[in-house]
Amino acid sequence: MTLPGSVTRRDLLMKLGLLFNGIVAAILAVPIVRYIMSPVAHARKGQYDSWLSLGDLGQFPTGQTRLAIYRNPVVNPWDGDTADIPCWVRNVDGQQFQVFAINCAHLGCPVRWFPQSSLFMCPCHGGVYYQDGSRASGPPERGLFQYHHKVENGELLIKAGEVPTPGSASNLTSITSGLPRCV
């Protein structure tokens, strides 16, 4: 016979069983969440970006803007063509360079360079940029994304590895009014 308000042995065992399963679930959740969040963790530790070569400086004539292609540093064997990332290299005066991401700063479509009018145009929603990457017209809120770069042993190196997007481009240089500056 049970007194009102008292806990029977069966009730207690069932509650303990639920508690036991809750603890097991919490323990298992740790590796599952870490597995799912691993792309975020890698990005936060800055493990995606690295310096890589776009090749010999001779490929980029003075005063011109040329398409360059690099193999993304973080890559799987089954990535196929998708790991070959294009970018625009502008040789300003033989000394200074600008390296622009291919992705429009609006929604990421590939911008094309028109040397005749010295403009970058986007085929998706009509974004247009000047030759220095600053915004000319259309829906983009800012200029083209610009990679950090340096020249070493006659080669042009850029720091790249992550697709630039309007909200996650803090590791890239921003162009606002024609002159590059760091964010």
Added chain:
Amino acid sequence: MRLMETIGKWLDDRLQVGATLRETAEHPVPRETASWFYVFGSAAFVVFMLQIVTGIMLALIYVPSAGEAWNSLQTLNHSVTLGWFIRALHGWGSEFMVAMVLIHMVQVFLFGAYKYPRELTWMVGVLLLLVTLGMAFTGQVLRFDQDAYWGLGIGASIASRVPVMGPWAVNLMLGGPIIAGATLSRFFALHVFVIPGLLIAFVGVHLLMVIKLGINEWPMPGRVVRKATYLKEYHELTKKDGIPFVPTAVWKDLFFGGFILLSIAACALYFGPFGPSGRPDPTIIQTAPRPDFFFLWLYAVLSLLPPSMETPALLVGPVVALLALFLLPFIFGEGEKSWRRRPIAVLSILLVAVSLGTFTHLSGYTPWSPVMDAWSSTPIPPQYLRNRSALERQGALVFQLKQCHNCHALDNQGGKRGPALDSVAVLLTHDQLIRQVIQGGGNMPAYGKNLSPAETTALVAFLETLHPPGQPPARDVSRAAALAPDRGALSTPP
């Protein structure tokens, strides 16, 4: 026949579902609901069945790997017997499924079926719309071509705009730093396991409630829903004037479902499968990515929103729309069901339909985008070159070479990003033309750094010839006066 009966009885003795099934099938429904208006929900379900079957067929060949997916689609299209037809059925099935879900939703809305006691049925229906659109988007990604690749880029750019969480969301969505193998694998998991699982669960709950609560009766003007009396009234209606769902009402569902399946097969046969378009190679930048039909309106909206409005609209818009849909049955849970007494409901549907239709139509000729090859492939109309001076013709050359034609149309040919220039000389004076070309403005880039004085002079000379015959070009009266040799010129007509 006897053997069948024996087997059936043997099975039912163990399963014990026969009586429940029969009762469910023969449950009484209001007589007027045996209508051609009540067939769209079941048609969506039938198409979903087709999608499951054809989806499993495609999974027999498809390789969810960024390096191989495109090749496996080519194999399906060209090498596997009738692979193209199964792909076409699945692709057209997806278009029809979205269409059926939308039509069903409009019908349910106009017939007031979301009112008490079917609020939860409506809300699960909204979830079903979301997962159906989710299937359409993830399916478009699995067709791993150029459109899919850049579509993912657009998705990542939108996700990145979420405050604080944006960069996380991008990495989670892509499964890594770039659009690559991991991205396709996770969209495969979403399209094949996660979203279909949700879809089946939601369909189960949705159908259960339709059976438990009964099909919405035909709305009659003046028959008002009140929480206190509705259940009793509905029960009396089905008792007095009800008919068994099977077979009296179900035959229309069967015929319409079969007709829709045949239509899908006809479209598949006639139009064939969707793509794939070019290889998903990001280094091929000569591409103009476009989304599938049901997302075209969004493509147009994203082009037309002013830059400052874009992020708020992208992030707040969907939340507001979903809240409105979820709250609808709670705010308008009682009252008139008939569309004849709900003019605002009818107008809302018309407004949404006209808006979506207009945006979809606009996306067909993308007036917001420069025509990338107009400068090299669209000639200046000959009537604009006849009897022109050497300088003016030189200006026409500048117009082509500096890609003005990509954004400005002449005689309806060329880009529509900027205004057509057929009568620009009537609107702008010589000085205004020079200013506009050199400084830009009003969404036009400035060409000052990129045009020599000689090129500017020639271009403006050409632009000044662009006016309809009989309509003189604009001129600056004060300038004429200022440059006149004597002040008497003011009163002398030109």
